[in-house]
Amino acid sequence: MARIPITMRNLRNETHGLNMFSYTFYGPNGNRVDSVSSFFMDYDVDWAGDMRRGTTQRSYIHILYVGNGDYYIEFGFFRTDVEVRVPIRR
Numbered sequence: 001m002a003r004i005p006i007t008m009r010n011l012r013n014e015t016h017g018l019n020m021f022s023y024t025f026y027g028p029n030g031n032r033v034d035s036v037s038s039f040f041m042d043y044d045v046d047w048a049g050d051m052r053r054g055t056t057q058r059s060y061i062h063i064l065y066v067g068n069g070d071y072y073i074e075f076g077f078f079r080t081d082v083e084v085r086v087p088i089r090r
Helices: none
Strands: 002-009 023-026 056-063 069-077 080-088
Touching (some): 023 056
Antiparallel strands (some): 023 069
16 A cells, blocks of 8 residues: 555635545556555545635545556546656655
């Protein structure tokens, strides 16, 4: 398991949050990596809840560790896609 810290800020004009359908993880081999967030409900971004406009929230994303290398998170916000590289080494 890998625990990745995440800080998010709500830039929308309405209450909003990040949920498990907003992002996908890929491991260093290019294959999708499963989330294990349900085992870490107290600390995981999927269970962090919504935020009011302009507020910031810190949490974690928990995924299966499949080896050292660069992992990628693809965030999909309707038509805007953002990819973030996350180097993970044991």
